[in-house]
Amino acid sequence: xxxxxxxxxxxxxxxxxxxxxxxxxxxxxxxxxxxxxxxxxxxxxxxxxxxxxxxxxxxxxxxxxxxxxxxxxxxxxxxxxxxxxxxxxxxxxxxxxxxxxxxxxxxxxxxxxxxxxxxxxxxxxxxxxxxxxxxxxxxxxxxxxxxxxxxxxxxxxxxxxxxxxxxxxxxxxxxxxxxxxxxxxxxxxxxxxxxxxxxxxxxxxxxxxxxxxxxxxxxxxxxxxxxxxxxxxxxxxxxxxxxxxxxxxxxxxxxxxxxxxxxxxxxxxxxxxxxxxxxxxxxxxxxxxxxxxxxxxxxxxxxxxxxxxxxxxxxxxxxxxxxxxxxxxxxxxxxxxxxxxxxxxxxxxxxxxxxxxxxxxxxxxxxxxxxxxxxxxxxxxxxxxxxxxxxxxxxxxxxxxxxxxxxxxxxxxxxxxxxxxxxxxxxxxxxx
Numbered sequence: 413x414x415x416x417x418x419x420x421x422x423x424x425x426x427x428x429x430x431x432x433x434x435x436x437x438x439x440x441x442x443x444x445x446x447x448x449x450x451x452x453x454x455x456x457x458x459x460x461x462x463x464x465x466x467x468x469x470x471x472x473x474x475x476x477x478x479x480x481x482x483x484x485x486x487x488x489x490x491x492x493x494x495x496x497x498x499x500x501x502x503x504x505x506x507x508x509x510x511x512x513x514x515x516x517x518x519x520x521x522x523x524x525x526x527x528x529x530x531x532x533x534x535x536x537x538x539x540x541x542x543x544x545x546x547x548x549x550x551x552x553x554x555x556x557x558x559x560x561x562x563x564x565x566x567x568x569x570x571x572x573x574x575x576x577x578x579x580x581x582x583x584x585x586x587x588x589x590x591x592x593x594x595x596x597x598x599x600x601x602x603x604x605x606x607x608x609x610x611x612x613x614x615x616x617x618x619x620x621x622x623x624x625x626x627x628x629x630x631x632x633x634x635x636x637x638x639x640x641x642x643x644x645x646x647x648x649x650x651x652x653x654x655x656x657x658x659x660x661x662x663x664x665x666x667x668x669x670x671x672x673x674x675x676x677x678x679x680x681x682x683x684x685x686x687x688x689x690x691x692x693x694x695x696x697x698x699x700x701x702x703x704x705x706x707x708x709x710x711x712x713x714x715x716x717x718x719x720x721x722x723x724x725x726x727x728x729x730x731x732x733x734x735x736x737x738x739x740x741x742x743x744x745x746x747x748x749x750x751x752x753x754x755x756x757x758x759x760x761x762x763x764x765x766x767x768x769x770x771x772x773x774x775x776x777x778x779x780x781x782x783x784x785x786x787x788x789x790x791x792x793x794x795x796x797x798x799x800x801x802x803x804x805x806x807x808x809x810x811x812x813x814x815x816x817x818x819x820x821x822x823x824x825x826x827x828x829x830x831x832x833x834x835x836x837x838x839x840x841x842x843x844x
Contacts, residue, residue: 414708427452427696496534502751524540525760530567548692563620583610639651716748719841722808
């Protein structure tokens with residue numbers, strides 16, 4: 413079993429985006445149980461988010477013809493809105509006083525992976541993000557019911573091309589395989605039947621507004637996983653989410669992202685039972701309080717966005733306020749992860765796929781840039797002999813390996829160099 417200090421570090425980094433200056437040391441003083449209760453609850457109000465203004469996003473309308481007089485202005489505005497949307501969410505992650513809701517919104521974004529690369533318009537992606545945030549720690553039944561008719565997801569998975577005469581099965585298949593049930597939990601006939609139930613929906617691409625044309629909707633009786641009737645999209649979602657397999661599938665996804673991406677969830681784990689009512693916060697609380705959080709084998713590699721935001725929090729950096737925000741987005745692009753841009757419907761990779769030599773170089777470059785914009789007074793305002801212990805508390809790292817400890821002690825006289833070594837270390841990149 414790992415120490416209380418290490419368990420507290422896991423809570424900060426897995427259920428939030430890392431501590432801000434002073435938070436980890438305070439948590440150590442208040443103890444594991446009090447910290448667990450605090451970090452796994454959701455306050456009614458988050459003052460850290462009050463100063464963040466939502467991006468101004470408008471209905472830009474259809475794409476003008478190529479080389480038409482208005483095309484360049486349209487493209488410029490499209491780029492501006494997409495850029496501002498991404499920076500807005502990074503700001504929310506970095507400035508939230510309480511990280512659980514934003515962290516869970518990030519998790520669900522990877523679960524319902526939808527890419528602005530295909531959707532293109534920022535407004536429907538923003539609307540989807542708000543839907544996910546509203547139910548991030550709420551009820552999964554509500555979330556799934558809202559997501560099956562979400563405009564960005566419907567466009568992303570081609571449901572606008574799904575008609576009675578020419579069924580498109582993309583949304584039907586992925587809704588079962590990736591979002592609610594998992595692989596091999598349905599038949600090809602079920603896919604065909606769900607696709608029929610999803611006919612008649614139309615998306616206004618520029619806004620994400622979805623409408624149902626009953627004349628184009630197949631309302632004839634169909635059978636899905638043993639239930640026969642006339643289904644709307646919401647009916648399909650309710651039926652699939654109510655399956656016993658959904659509790660296991662979502663519990664496994666949460667386990668994989670918050671506990672271990674190498675050790676499987678056991679067959680009768682309490683996590684599954686805690687999700688019986690489809691209450692997400694109940695599931696997360698069970699995860700955070702489980703013995704698995706104290707198992708030394710359950711380490712996780714931080715994704716690029718999670719690592720980036722944690723560095724911003726340590727340095728008190730607001731991503732949109734740096735001198736060159738586009739440079740930040742360029743760095744994240746090189747690392748292979750930008751909010752709103754998952755590579756495919758399966759979401760981003762995990763684990764050791766992020767631990768490449770190229771990624772190490774890019775992380776160093778990002779950290780160097782953020783240091784020019786950030787505040788390292790927690791290190792510069794103390795004696796050099798105190799910095800070795802202070803850097804662990806600043807970053808929420810419970811302990812350093814012998815090799816990293818030696819490297820950090822060797823540069824205690826140079827707090828900038830010390831910070832760079834610490835955030836590039838295995839102990840910071842991997843949540844031990």
